[in-house]
Amino acid sequence: MHFQWFPGHMTKAIRSMKDSIKLIDIVIELVDARIPVSSRNPEIDSLAGSKSRIILLNKCDMADERETAGWISGYKERGLFAASIDARKKQDLKAVTALIEKAGEEKRQRDLKRGIKNRPIRTMVVGIPNVGKSTFINSFVGKASAKTGNKPGVTKGNQWIKLDRGKNGAQIELLDTPGILWPKFEDQTVGLHLAWIGAIRDERIINTDLALDLIEFLESEHKGIIEEKYGFTPDEDSVNVLTQIASARGCIAKGGEPDYDKAAFFLLDDFRNARLGRVTIEEHKEDLI
Numbered sequence: 001m002h003f004q005w006f007p008g009h010m011t012k013a014i015r016s017m018k019d020s021i022k023l024i025d026i027v028i029e030l031v032d033a034r035i036p037v038s039s040r041n042p043e044i045d046s047l048a049g050s051k052s053r054i055i056l057l058n059k060c061d062m063a064d065e066r067e068t069a070g071w072i073s074g075y076k077e078r079g080l081f082a083a084s085i086d087a088r089k090k091q092d093l094k095a096v097t098a099l100i101e102k103a104g105e106e107k108r109q110r111d112l113k114r115g116i117k118n119r120p121i122r123t124m125v126v127g128i129p130n131v132g133k134s135t136f137i138n139s140f141v142g143k144a145s146a147k148t149g150n151k152p153g154v155t156k157g158n159q160w161i162k163l164d165r166g167k168n169g170a171q172i173e174l175l176d177t178p179g180i181l182w183p184k185f186e187d188q189t190v191g192l193h194l195a196w197i198g199a200i201r202d203e204r205i206i207n208t209d210l211a212l213d214l215i216e217f218l219e220s221e222h223k224g225i226i227e228e229k230y231g232f233t234p235d236e237d238s239v240n241v242l243t244q245i246a247s248a249r250g251c252i253a254k255g256g257e258p259d260y261d262k263a264a265f266f267l268l269d270d271f272r273n274a275r276l277g278r279v280t281i282e283e284h285k286e287d288l289i
């Protein structure tokens with residue numbers, strides 16, 4: 001399987017993202033807590049330049065808590081502000097306001113020294129498709145104001161959404177439209193991991209191949225979870241395992257053969273919705289940050 005994705009108007013998108021970043025103080029980058037490497041595009045480092053950065057590990061409800069904590073300390077060691085969130089839960093987002101205040105404090109102090117008071121802290125959400133940008137903006141802002149877009153970059157006509165003032169009285173503002181980054185596909189593992197979590201759906205992706213790769217990964221890195229979910233002891237042959245999943249889930253094609261497509265769909269759907277448990281695919285390692 002070969003993963004490829006060339007978003008149209010890439011140069012225009014980069015330019016538009018650069019223009020928006022010029023207007024803001026803090027870049028809030030959302031990544032998927034299950035794949036903190038593959039759900040980022042390292043180009044954000046150069047796009048963000050010297051702006052303050054916050055990394056939010058979203059969908060933490062589906063990732064392994066210890067791994068998420070490891071990633072967060074890693075980011076902090078690198079001087080980034082970081083937290084884990086479930087963007088659907090407003091409760092989880094209270095901590096984000098405090099993080100924005102912290103990330104904006106240096107700039108606020110500089111402003112105060114220059115005699116500039118009450119300048120808002122301007123922020124923008126960025127991330128690759130499907131990491132939960134719109135969900136985050138909607139929950140954070142408290143009303144359905146985030147627009148979704150399929151093209152990377154930021155659409156024209158951005159508006160500033162005023163958020164509650166922080167404890168230090170600073171007015172926080174958020175650009176209403178998120179900046180859409182694109183995944184970094186040079187490494188095929190990135191494509192595979194994005195496809196496993198369902199972040200890229202492409203008719204050229206063969207679900208059965210994807211499921212067989214996933215079985216091999218789970219059996220090698222997370223032994224026991226297939227057995228626990230489907231109630232059989234997997235052997236070393238991933239095709240046999242998929243056959244047994246087909247039988248466990250009643251996926252039978254005409255003629256009584258296993259329906260591999262259907263079994264693959266069930267396995268992927270169970271995995272994507274954390275019905276196999278909370279699995280972090282990309283475990284925290286220093287060199288991966």
Ligand code: G4P
Binds near residue numbers: 088127128129130131
């Ligand atoms: P995007 O703007 O970055 O492209 O992502 P978007 O907010 O559209 O979110 C993509 C999907 O991820 C949505 O599901 C959303 O409900 C889900 N999501 C976002 N944040 C979280 C989170 O913290 N935890 C979990 N478990 N899910 C989250 P969808 O597939 O579009 O719809 P549905 O699955 O809710 O039907």
